[in-house]
Amino acid sequence: MSAAHTELQKTPLHDLHVELGARMVPFAGYSMPVQYPAGLMAEHKHTREAAGLFDVSHMGQLKLVGADAAAALESLMPVDVIGLGVDKQRYGLLLTDEGTIIDDLMFVNWGDPAQTTGESRPRAAGEREGPQLFLIVNGACKAGDIAHLQARIGDRCQVLPMPERGLLALQGPKAVDALKRLVPGVEKLVFMTGGAFAWNGTDLYITRSGYTGEDGFEISIHGSQAEAFARALLAQPEVAPIGLGARNSLRLEAGLCLYGNDIDTTTTPVEAALNWAMQKVRRTGGERAGGFPGADVVLAQLDGSQPATRKRVALIAKERVPVREPAPLENMDGQTIGQVTSGLISPTLNQAIAMGYVQPDCAAVGTELFAMVRGKPVPMVVSPTPFVPTRYYRG
């Protein structure tokens, strides 16, 4: 059966997108809005200036339940899971046995429902007692991730998909003003923390995070209530609907990787310059060093005993010519030393920005390179990230 004949799935907001005039495209097996009538550029700027509402219900939501859940998840990621406090959120990476990236994800420690107070956390079908971790994974990877988790740690904790839940992101400097009118108390959250809330009698789990570089929130809500909640948000004067097109340009300006473009099962976290995501406790000399798939490769790249042979870098073009993936990158001598993995004209900077992989000797900030675009060299400079300053709310 060809892809064209595969029925696309619909998120709980599908009819709302169509009603709003969105252009729908296939993405991660779902019919998703790539842009609304305002257009990508206007949507991008609206998110940077006010508040943008994104439907990210295609992403996978699941929980791991049981006393051993945190230790089990640590056995699959080079990340400190055990040390994460209740209602704290962290970025994680599932690795292959070769140390390459199966998926990147966000996880939150939900604690033990028997011991947490306040609004109840959303329940999953069949969940047992014990501490819980809530995971949000990429839509295109979710089936594979769930199978991987089941196969590797399914005997140590429950792996419970939550397909009944929708996920909304509200991003931008005015996101807090809009959301706190509907859900008082969210303004007290700080970046990378979460909490259980309620709206109209339905439970919400809200984190102060996102993938645009702006202050903002991600809201997990039962699919049956998602449209009503999205309409209530869109009724706020700050809020406009934003499509996947602007989500991509916003995340690239923020210097964030897109799984499938900038990271995949051919890249290790060190090659991908995601060292910040690997806490000291899991590195050589740390209290819980290693013990994750591909640890020999990743730790040797981290401590320099077997250095990575390429590095992800950020690039800014000196000419206003879009540089897209997979443009080859050349050094001043005309030798191919890498490749672009994401690139576009930054709506905020009005310059061509890109990410790509280069040989380590070309990875230093300030290095001048050429991207080959339609056979012509476009001069670029290795640059610090983010391209556009992030505005996370840290309290």
Added chain:
Amino acid sequence: MSIKYTEDHEWVKVEGDIATVGITQHAQDALGDVVFVELPEVGKTYVQKDTAGVVESVKAAADVYMPVSGEVVEVNQALADEPSLANSDPMGAGWFFKVKLAQPDEVAALMDEAAYTAFAA
């Protein structure tokens, strides 16, 4: 004098032996916000269907093909400086280039508006 259309979503307006070329309303709508155009060199001669330029939005890049054979006699520098003209006025101020026709009979074989409307639907 009428406007003709290509299957590559370009329009061609002929006045005398000069054809003005741009992208259609449908093309600009499909591309979204145009952020970059690359125009052909004035004085260069092309054969019909040659790649003559590029038009890019934030999300996509598309080649612009030469709808008719001939020599490029003028390009729209205002469009290169302000690519969004391709969105705001694709059939007017957002024109791309002008070609001196080498084979005028190529024009007759292009689609008229009714045929293009049906093609783009």
